[in-house]
Amino acid sequence: MVVYDTVLVRYGELSTKGKNRNIFIRKLLDNIKSSLKDLEKLEYRYTRDRIYIKINGEDPKEIEERLKNVFGISSFSFTCKINSDIEEIKKITLELVKNLETSTFKVITKRQDKTFELNSDNVNRATAGNRLANTNHKVDVHNPNIRINIEIQKENTYITSNKIEGAKGYPTGVNGKVLLLLSGGIDSPLAAYYIMKRGIEVEAVHFASPPYTSKQSFDKVVELARIVSKYQGKMKIHVVNFTDLQMEIYARCDESYAITIMRRMMYRIAEKLALKRNCLAIATGENVGQVASQTLESLAVINEVIKMPVIRPLITFDKIDIINMSRMIGTYETSILPYEDCCTIFTPKNPVTKPKSTKAVYYEKNIDYDTLIDNSIENIETVLVLPNEVKDEYL
Known part of the structure; x- marks a missing residue:
């Protein structure tokens, strides 16, 4: 035999x-x-x-x-x-x-x-x-x-x-490291998969808004990270308490611009954290036209607040292809669990789809966002996620 x-x-x-x-x-x-x-x-x-x-x-x-x-x-x-x-x-x-x-x-x-x-x-x-x-x-x-x-x-x-x-691509880690904005949705975990496939190590930043976002919402994000961590062996999630900054945005800005300004703040925080973590770029699961903050006009206004490159591997994908691929890598069923994140909870009724940079800057003048951003970064908590284990860490 x-x-x-x-x-x-x-x-x-x-x-x-x-x-x-x-x-x-x-x-x-x-x-x-x-x-x-x-x-x-x-x-x-x-x-x-x-x-x-x-x-x-x-x-x-x-x-x-x-x-x-x-x-x-x-x-x-x-x-x-x-x-x-x-x-x-x-x-x-x-x-x-x-x-x-x-x-x-x-x-x-x-x-x-x-x-x-x-x-x-x-x-x-x-x-x-x-x-x-x-x-x-x-x-x-x-x-x-x-x-x-x-x-x-x-x-x-x-x-x-x-x-x-085999899985093809390049060995994860040979092409540097990025910081991924990771939510509990379908898109960003799949973006992590495609980035890892190009040999790039992924760390994640997640924006939580307690008490408005629940423990179940955070556990969902950790589970998504655990699923995709098998492709690179481990993943760190840096958890930002976004509540104070988010409440200031909704208290002091025109509601229609709230999502645009919120995303601009997320980008600013992500860039500062990425530099601290020796990441070469920021990555997102953004997809053109999918939601109000992902029109080309919105992406341009959001992107202008940082200098670091932004990688968007799903930018031109059809939604059905994103769903099918997320099923293939095993994240879809977790992504559709009904636990809202900070973006979905505070979504305005009529968000602007073609924001103007001048208006965004005008509304931001009402917020002491530099102090709030620094406080958010100083209080980040980090979770180390392995394919079969989760550990708390601190920066």
């Missing part, structure tokens, strides 16, 4: 990174080890093209489920590691499939060891011929039911009949 004893991990976009390739591979290996850290029997090695994980009796299904969430992996396979000998290669490829019902197949050989006695085409012919002679299977090079992949290296050969798609 053939035993799959090694996981062969293939890289994604890392092949395009030139001189930085080795840095990216090492980061990917670190992320894989972090994802599998409690599986203590695993052994790792890497080359320019592959990472190899020796299973040593650990649960293959557990390994598979975790590797699917590691960005930077193009695909991976559970393989049988054998000596680079043509007779053993023929034997193992036959054993892999001999108990299957009538099927079509294709053999694909990659010969990294150019000193091996046969070239790739001849290995394909030898293994396929052996299978044809000993089974009722047939060759189909265009649309086979089974693909046998053989990778021949100097000392060992890896054989597999499975290929599992």
Whole structure:
């Protein structure tokens, strides 16, 4: 019986990174080890093209489920590691499939060891011929039911009949860090996913307005962060008490401009915190035209109060695509729980959709917002969220 004893991990976009390739591979290996850290029997090695994980009796299904969430992996396979000998290669490829019902197949050989006695085409012919002679299977090079992949290296050969798609993208953490404005809605957790996929680490800032926002509302945000944290191993949520600033806005500004000014204050706080946390940009789940504060006119007026770049990965998505993707990553059902955040609780009846910068500045003159912003930042509480654990921290 053939035993799959090694996981062969293939890289994604890392092949395009030139001189930085080795840095990216090492980061990917670190992320894989972090994802599998409690599986203590695993052994790792890497080359320019592959990472190899020796299973040593650990649960293959557990390994598979975790590797699917590691960005930077193009695909991976559970393989049988054998000596680079043509007779053993023929034997193992036959054993892999001999108990299957009538099927079509294709053999694909990659010969990294150019000193091996046969070239790739001849290995394909030898293994396929052996299978044809000993089974009722047939060759189909265009649309086979089974693909046998053989990778021949100097000392060992890896054989597999499975290929599992990875999460693609870049290893999280190789492209810097951003601060994400995280709410309890559908959009911002999905934005976190797409940002992480580009190799960017995500920290989050959440604006709470107690007692108007409930503990359930905050717990919902923590759960959303926990779900997406599996893609980078952990996530910090910096919780801003926004109540005093929000009450000042609604007491001293025209109601129609309240959302615009509230978002401008959030951006100011986020930028100050991002600089403090060594983040290179701010990120949001904003989507053009979805709500009053997300028209182009609104985004322009809101954005002008900061200098830091703002990343908006969902800016042109259709809502149905956002919903479908949030279902795929597992955040949708939590996002639709009926606990309101600080934006939804204080939404005015008729928010302005094409605000003017001059008016926003005029209303803000009625607020001592610099002091309120500084107080908010000084009293931030931080929560460290892991895929299976939540810890309180303080800046």
